[in-house]
Amino acid sequence: MSANIKRLKARIKSVDSTLHLTKAMQLVAAGKIRKATEQLQNSRRYCEAMQSVVTSLAKSKECADSLYVKGPDKEKGGKTVLIVIAGDRGLAGGYNANAFRLADTVGADEIIPIGRRSIDRVVNHYGEKLSDSGSFPTEGFKPEDSKALAEKLCKRYLAGEIGTIKIVSTTYVSIMTQTAVLSTLLPLKDCVLPESIKTHGKKKPTAENEENVEQKPVGVMEFEPGPNAVLSVAVPEYLSSIIFGLVRESFASEIAARRVAMDAATKNGIVMKDNLSLEYNRARQGAITQEIVEIVAGAGR
Amino acid sequence: MKEFNLKIATPAGNLYSGEAVSLTVRGTEGSLGILAGHIPFVTVLKPAECHFILPDNSKREFSCGTGLLLVEKELVTVLSSEIKMAE
Numbered sequence: 182m183s184a185n186i187k188r189l190k191a192r193i194k195s196v197d198s199t200l201h202l203t204k205a206m207q208l209v210a211a212g213k214i215r216k217a218t219e220q221l222q223n224s225r226r227y228c229e230a231m232q233s234v235v236t237s238l239a240k241s242k243e244c245a246d247s248l249y250v251k252g253p254d255k256e257k258g259g260k261t262v263l264i265v266i267a268g269d270r271g272l273a274g275g276y277n278a279n280a281f282r283l284a285d286t287v288g289a290d291e292i293i294p295i296g297r298r299s300i301d302r303v304v305n306h307y308g309e310k311l312s313d314s315g316s317f318p319t320e321g322f323k324p325e326d327s328k329a330l331a332e333k334l335c336k337r338y339l340a341g342e343i344g345t346i347k348i349v350s351t352t353y354v355s356i357m358t359q360t361a362v363l364s365t366l367l368p369l370k371d372c373v374l375p376e377s378i379k380t381h382g383k384k385k386p387t388a389e390n391e392e393n394v395e396q397k398p399v400g401v402m403e404f405e406p407g408p409n410a411v412l413s414v415a416v417p418e419y420l421s422s423i424i425f426g427l428v429r430e431s432f433a434s435e436i437a438a439r440r441v442a443m444d445a446a447t448k449n450g451i452v453m454k455d456n457l458s459l460e461y462n463r464a465r466q467g468a469i470t471q472e473i474v475e476i477v478a479g480a481g482r
Numbered sequence: 483m484k485e486f487n488l489k490i491a492t493p494a495g496n497l498y499s500g501e502a503v504s505l506t507v508r509g510t511e512g513s514l515g516i517l518a519g520h521i522p523f524v525t526v527l528k529p530a531e532c533h534f535i536l537p538d539n540s541k542r543e544f545s546c547g548t549g550l551l552l553v554e555k556e557l558v559t560v561l562s563s564e565i566k567m568a569e
Contacts, residue, residue: 223495230491230559234524234552324493324563403523406510414526415550421563425493 186468189461193454200450206272207443210436214356217433221353221426228426232374235412235419239369243408248339249416252368259344262312262334263289266350266428267299268435269319274442276351276435277302279361284349287363293330295319295428319435322428324421331421338367346420350375350427351434357441359434364427366420374423375430484518485537489559490544490567497544497567498534505534505558507551516551516558525551527562543568 239250265284267277277298284292293312294303296319303311317326337343346367351359352375362375404411488502505516508530527550533543549562 220494224493226496227491227493227561230489230552230561231550234550234561238524327493328563403521405523405525410510411524411526411550414548418549418561418563422493 183468186461186464189457189464193457193461196450196454196457200447200454203272203443203446203450207440207447210440210443213436214433214440217429217436218353221429221433224422224426224429228422231415231419231422235369235415237402238404238408238412238415239372241404241408244412247409247412249367249412250369252344252370259338259341260290261288261345261347262291262293262343263287264293264295264346264348264424265299265303266319266348266431267294267296267302268431268439269297270439271298272442273435273439276359276438276442280349280351280431283361283363287347287349289347295322296431319428319432322425322432324425327425327428328417328421331417331424334367335417335420343367345371348424348427351431353430353434353437356437359438366423367416369416375427483537486516486518486520487557488534489557490565491559491561492565493563497565498542501537502534502558503537503539505532505560507532507546507560509551516553520553520558522555523553527551527560529564532560 238244244250263284265280267280271277280299281302289310291312292303292307292310294300295317317330334343334346338346345365347363347365349361349363352362353359364375365371365373483503485501485503488498488500488505489496490498503518507514507516508528509525510528511525513530514525527546527548529547530545531543532546533541535541544565544567546560547562547564549560549564552559552561
């Protein structure tokens with residue numbers, strides 16, 4: 182009997198210490214959510230403006246022949262580079278796993294990981310595909326990092342070394358829902374971006390404003406010194422803003438996923454601790470009762 | 483003087499968003515000033531010290547890296563990942 186009590190006591194202690202951990206992580210995540218969503222909004226605004234310039238440029242006739250728009254020749258090929266954004270830490274529900282599962286479906290020649298988990302994963306699973314363009318943590322990801330990365334990628338893209346740039350990120354739908362998405366950044370003719378950035382960008386102009394933008398032939402918007410010159414400066418900035426925006430968005434998703442996961446874990450832990458305490462108290466009371474019975478039985482002899 | 487809406491945007495957020503009467507930046511073809519009612523256009527910005535004038539005639543300076551200037555009918559946007567406002 183006493184062995185059982187000892188075992189229960191140890192279990193309770195271990196569940197209790199896990200509870201401390203999940204509770205702390207939940208609190209930290211809850212505290213970071215506000216800041217993360219704020220930063221997400223800020224970077225979205227920049228993304229939108231950048232996107233409106235680049236999409237109107239990509240549609241213009243003068244730019245149709247640009248390498249950025251049409252992509253490299255089919256025969257030449259060029260590598261497919263995949264950027265995988267995941268978290269710096271685990272314990273965020275299915276957040277990291279979902280992003281990795283999606284990344285596995287893409288046949289990439291080279292992978293650039295963002296987030297420590299992502300770096301570990303790429304090193305362990307796709308060691309030979311790890312890009313030398315660098316790898317970064319998510320939380321401290323700065324605009325300068327994304328700029329440097331974007332410039333490096335653009336240079337290699339223009340040299341014909343890279344054919345397609347894709348990115349796996351997580352869209353922040355709400356605190357409860359985050360979905361992993363795959364987007365294509367370059368070439369611009371195949372450009373597919375997550376709905377969150379796109380709808381956000383389109384919604385912003387008012388109804389009549391939007392019509393103006395849609396119907397106005399692109400020629401009305403003047404580009405100085407010329408569309409191609411603007412495009413060549415705009416694309417690296419655009420790439421950098423999108424990468425940065427998606428990192429911020431994924432980070433907000435990570436924090437939200439962690440908060441929800443840790444909330445559930447804390448609740449489960451409390452239930453588990455209650456059940457174990459009940460069992461422990463019963464066993465302890467049983468042991469006491471038995472001792473009394475033994476004493477009474479001995480006294481009566 | 484007529485005013486226009488000016489937005490100075492970086493990936494980390496808007497450094498300024500509000501009204502201004504003029505904006506001076508350095509484009510690839512040289513310095514240029516923007517006043518209200520400018521035709522819509524887009525140009526490439528070169529790193530330089532720039533400034534804008536607020537409706538109360540005070541001058542705000544900022545340094546800008548490579549970026550874009552986007553002039554729309556109602557809104558002028560300076561886009562660059564390297565912008566620092568003067569104190």
